[in-house]
Amino acid sequence: MSEVAKKFAELIYxxxxxxxxxxxxxxxxxxxxxxxxxxxxxxxxxxxxxxRIFDLDYFYLDPSLFYKFHKKFLEYITKAxxxxxxxxxxxxxxxxxxxxIVTQNIDSLHQKAGSKKxxxxxxxxxxxxxxKCKRKYSQEEILEKMNNEVVPKCDNCGGVxxxxxxxxxxxxxxxxxSEILMKNSELVLVLGSSLAVIPAAMLPSLTKGKIIVVNKGxxxxxxxxxxxxxxxxxxxxxxxxMQVAKEWVGSGAKGR
Numbered sequence: 001m002s003e004v005a006k007k008f009a010e011l012i013y014x015x016x017x018x019x020x021x022x023x024x025x026x027x028x029x030x031x032x033x034x035x036x037x038x039x040x041x042x043x044x045x046x047x048x049x050x051x052r053i054f055d056l057d058y059f060y061l062d063p064s065l066f067y068k069f070h071k072k073f074l075e076y077i078t079k080a081x082x083x084x085x086x087x088x089x090x091x092x093x094x095x096x097x098x099x100x101i102v103t104q105n106i107d108s109l110h111q112k113a114g115s116k117k118x119x120x121x122x123x124x125x126x127x128x129x130x131x132k133c134k135r136k137y138s139q140e141e142i143l144e145k146m147n148n149e150v151v152p153k154c155d156n157c158g159g160v161x162x163x164x165x166x167x168x169x170x171x172x173x174x175x176x177x178s179e180i181l182m183k184n185s186e187l188v189l190v191l192g193s194s195l196a197v198i199p200a201a202m203l204p205s206l207t208k209g210k211i212i213v214v215n216k217g218x219x220x221x222x223x224x225x226x227x228x229x230x231x232x233x234x235x236x237x238x239x240x241x242m243q244v245a246k247e248w249v250g251s252g253a254k255g256r
Contacts, residue, residue: 013248022193025217053065063160084245093116093117137152179206182204186210188204194215205228216234
C-alpha cells in the first residue's frame with residue numbers, strides 16, 4: 001500500500017486544483033453506520049419498508065415513517081466527529097490545493113471538520129423548513145420537537161416540518177456549481193463512494209485531468225473514463241490517508 005500511497009501523494013503534490021466527490025464511506029469511521037447493512041440504521045430503527053423513507057409522495061402521505069428513521073439517524077450524527085480523512089481535506093483546502101467538495105452525504109461532517117466550500121447535492125440535516133409556510137427551523141429546535149412529537153409540526157401553521165434533504169422525486173442541489181468545480185479541476189478524488197448513484201457518479205468524468213478512487217468495496221466504473229483514471233484503491237479511507245500523510249513530505253499532514 002505504501003507505493004500506492006506514495007503515488008497518490010505525488011499526484012496531490014503536483015496538482016493545484018483538486019476537487020472531491022465523497023460518499024457514505026467517508027462517514028463510517030465517524031460512527032455513522034450505513035443505511036442498509038445488517039447493522040445499518042434501517043435495521044437499528046426497525047424499519048420494514050426502507051424504500052419508502054425518502055419517497056417524497058409517501059412523506060406527504062405518512063411522514064411518521066421518515067421520522068422513525070430520522071430520529072435514529074440524528075442520534076448518530078449528533079455524536080459523530082470528523083475523521084482523519086475529513087481533516088486531511090481541510091488541510092488541502094488551507095494550502096489552496098483543494099477547491100471544493102461535492103458530497104452525497106447529509107451529515108455535514110465536512111463542515112464540522114472545517115471545510116469551507118462544500119456542495120451537499122443531496123441536502124443536509126441541519127436546515128429544516130415547514131412544508132406549508134416555509135418557516136425555517138434549526139436542528140436544535142427539531143431535536144426538541146422530536147422529543148415531544150412523532151412528526152414535528154410548525155408552530156406557525158401546523159404544517160409538517162421537513163429537513164432540507166433531497167428525497168426521490170426532488171432535483172439534486174448545486175448541480176451546476178458541482179459541474180463547474182469538476183470541469184476546472186486537475187485532479188478529482190472520489191472518496192467513499194461506489195459511484196452507483198447518478199448524477200453524482202457522472203461528475204468526476206468532467207475533469208480535464210485525472211481521477212483517483214479510494215473506496216472499500218466494489219465500485220461502478222460505468223461513468224469512469226479509463227484514460228482519466230490514475231488509481232483505484234480498495235482500502236479503508238483513514239488507514240490509507242494516514243499512509244498518504246506519511247508520504248506527503250512537507251505537506252503539514254504528518255504533524256496532525
